[in-house]
Amino acid sequence: MARQSASRAAQNLRNLAQRHGTPLFLIRRSVVREQLNRFRKALRRVEPFYAIKANPHPGILKTLVAAGAGFDVASKAEMEAALSAGAAPERIIFANTIKPAEAIATAAREGVLLTTFDSEYELYKIAEHSPKSRVLVRIKVPNIGSVVELSLKFGVDPSDAVPLLIKARRLGLTPAGVSFHVGSQCTHMENYVESLEMAAIIVRDAKLKQFPLEIVDIGGGFPIPHLDGDEDQFDKTARVIAREIERLFDRNLRIIAEPGRFISGPSATLVMRVIGKAIRENKHWYYLDDGVYGDLSGIMFDHAKYQFNVLRSGRRQLSTLAGPTCDSLDIIARGEDLPELEIGDIVYVNNVGAYSSASATTFNGIAPAKIVVVQ
Ligand SMILES: Cc1ncc(COP(=O)(O)O)c(C=O)c1O
Structure with missing residues (x-):
């Protein structure tokens, strides 16, 4: 057989x-849909925002729009690709922490108001070109064992997160949350555990300082098997993430993620x-x-x-x-x-x-x- x-x-x-x-x-659309469903089933509390950078083909984007996914865009061009595939602006996060002023202004015009940052200088730019933005501070987290390291170039020390969110508020922006990325193709699930713990401390501290956060963005990194015989580690990893989310965060906190490889890789x-x-x-x-x-x-x-x-x-x-x-x-x-x-x-x-x-x-x-x- x-x-x-x-x-x-x-x-x-x-x-x-x-x-x-x-x-x-x-590209098989059915596999894109299957991967999205698998993600949602394993991580029921987490809203997937597909990281377009993994594969921006319109066939994939339209399949995901039809399935109700959100999108993580890294540039003006990716934002335009998501919008022209039919994504609603409020279902897009501009998740590049360093953006040209022109791209920030385009995001403001298009109504894409959710964005990440990891530097005070970026906050001044966002406040000038998109003053209604809701900002998430990206923290540096362990990327141990991940195939692609994503905390070398980005992320603030977790102890700087709350002061930066306070700064954002002073500039008239809405401090919305905290984000991280454990590195792509992450097979060391402790990275997620430690990062969620760090995010929870920031959420608690922000609440104490009277600005409750609404979102934790757990980034991407969800692994796929590349070779026949590789262990499929997603379900195991997802079980641990789901357990930690339940343990650490109130029900009313929104948890989003930016899976790229997991959605388009197997397709x-x-x-x-x-x-x-x-x-x-x-x-x-x-x-x-x-x-x-x-x-x-x-x-x-x-x-x-x-x-x-x-x-x-x-x-x-x-x-x-x-x-x-x-x-x-x-x-x-x-x-x-x-x-x-x-x-x-x-x-x-x-x-x-x-x-x-x-x-x-x-x-x-x-x-x-x-x-x-x-x-
Ligand atoms: C900010 C951000 N979000 C999401 C992703 C997608 O990561 P992955 O494909 O590992 O899910 C990346 C990958 O580079 C990224 O830089």
């Missing part, structure tokens, strides 16, 4: 590659073909029609390790995969255990939906993959 469905899936990939050509970036498959082949130092090298400059840019920017699948069987040997550009940086994987491939063979990667096409570029005149959205 399993073999039958595997061969049906293989045939399906061959047909799609035939119809659309390669490289092909295939896409990248289908490539072997365009060239060589033997170098006794090893097979296969050159593919997409690579590190294209939809596998996550190797550079996301520290991603992908699983490369093929449709051919046979005796396996350690091989190297490289991308199509002239740069030696464009080596995708060394020591891949693969059967001997022929020119024209398909190589595909699952779970490649996040931080991939979002940072793909055209180099050497070689464009990233065609994106096709299916149900």
